[in-house]
Amino acid sequence: MTTGATEADPRVVTEREFVDELVSISRARTATEFLYLMAQGAGVVGVQWEQPGIDHLRRYRVRDACPHCVILAGAQALAPVLPLDLMRAGRTRPQYETVLRTGRLPHLAFARPAGPPGASWLGDCHAVVGDPHTDADCPRHVVPAPNGDPLALRLGSLPRAVRELYPHDGAATADLSHRLRIAQDWRADAQAVASGIREAAATWAFLRNSCVLGVPVPGADGLVLTLGSGLAPDDRPLAELHAAAVRALPAGARPPAYQERACLVPDPVPGAQRMPTYAGAVDLSAAAPVRTLRLPAPRRPLSATGRGVLLLYEARHAMGRHVATAPERDSAYWESEAALHIFEFTLLERVAGRHYQEAVAAYVQALRRAADLLARPHKVLDRRRRKALSTAFGGLDDEELHLWASVAYRNAILVLLGDPQAFAVHLRRQAA
Known part of the structure; x- marks a missing residue:
């Protein structure tokens, strides 16, 4: 992919100038497929518009406001431009601040949906290693004072x-x-x-x-x-x-x-x-x-x-849960559930390695042969693959082996569907 319009040194602007430029450029770049608002450390805010074949990156240092407040203000200003529905726009702040509290750099990511024009964009917040705090942080976003390990308790004096x-x-x-x-x-x-x-x-x-x-x-x-x-x-x-x-x-x-x-x-x-x-x-x-x-x-x-x-x-x-009520099971809910499953798949690929990946591949082959969901997925893995999957975890009993095999089966469904949105639709149908 070619990268263009890159600014190596951040441009110093006011918050108003940043928001106005963010909105005007986003309106002009109608071919944008992904848009990122990124805390990049040292008070720098990065914005990247990704279009087919080219990425446009601009970096800013806002002189009159907290950089985190600026990013959140930019996300709100983008809501009618992309557009973002009320739920996705409302989730932006809690997701960003949750990542910020972990001491990582929050990167807001927005993706154009595959549906008809005008449909709400997808949204997420990634965590990138790096110090997100500076002296410019406002009281809400300032680095929290370290208070030690919450589980390092002294039980001598109890409430x-x-x-x-x-x-x-x-x-x-x-x-x-x-x-x-x-x-x-x-x-x-x-x-x-x-x-x-x-x-x-x-x-x-x-x-x-x-x-x-x-x-x-x-x-x-x-x-x-x-x-x-x-x-x-x-x-x-x-x-x-x-x-x-x-x-x-x-x-x-x-x-x-x-x-x-x-x-x-x-x-x-x-x-x-x-x-x-x-x-x-x-x-x-x-x-x-x-x-x-x-x-x-x-x-x-x-x-x-x-x-x-x-x-x-x-x-x-x-x-991912911020309000003490049952979430509405709409498309945004199932997209978040799909993202949660994909997170689990990623962990398993890393810690169980090729043995887990071989189990996923076996289910992919079985699904392709059946051209439908499997009637007896527990019959797919032969003794060799079951033993290999068990070995990847240091040894498993039958109940836990069945658990991870079922996760590999779900992972294979994602592989065949090829798209997190399609996987979200599958999860919704399975729950109906």
Whole structure:
């Protein structure tokens, strides 16, 4: 591909000049297929218009505003130009700021849809390695003060509400220590998988920096108490915290936003459940909705690699949820689900390598022969391929082997469809 109209040195402009130029150039370049708004470090904002055969890159330094505010203002100004529908335009800020909080450079990406002219463009936010912060950052976007590891807890002094969940302080310390080990083990598996995978960097940073320990309130499904470094001490009784949460979350009001932090909720009781799950809850410690990642501790744990992939998958899911309400299952929802599956496929390609890719290829061949979805996909992989796939994870039992084979089957469907939008339509049809 040829690159043209590149400016090596950023041009110094005002925010108004930047937005006006962004809009006017975007209107003029009607052949643009991809458009990027990129925080490039040192306060530089990059804009790239990609057209067939040529990329146009311009770099700016805005002298009178926070660079992150400028990028978000530019995205809003582009909404009627591209166009972006209300949902995609509304998701721009939370997606950008979620990546920013992980300490990566956020790159907003917009893609022209394959549908009729005038259809809403697609949108996403990528995380690129680099320091996104400068002295020009506004109070909203300034680098957060480091507060250490949220799971580096001292359990000697517990909030009153947490102590009320246990018959005595010794039982509280023992149970919380067990829960903490479960959370640390799951998180360590996720770190091992994410290491060196660029696409997983922001998701790992979210797990590492934004997820505190959560304790479920017995007999009250969906209520948790959170513990973590940097949280203000609160010695109110459990009943008072519950009453405060009820007052803060009135029924019928506009759906409230989730807290910036999420919580890991380990379950130390051995059971049949083996996979982590994402769910919304109410954090009584803050009287606000919170995203939770539930971590089981079964008698037969999954492989360490499998646990890491699944926790990163669920963390990515949590990162994409910003409002405490059930999402509308429209086309934008299914596109985000497709992106989530593709994220999982990427992880597996990296950590399970050629053995996983061979399994995907076997399903692709079977799908081509059948010219339809497979009636018995579990029959596709022969003994050699099943053993190879198991070896890639360090050994799997039959149940987990079936799990990753089914993921490879979904991956093969994406390969044959050849397009994330078509894959989103497939997921929607399968759920109907």
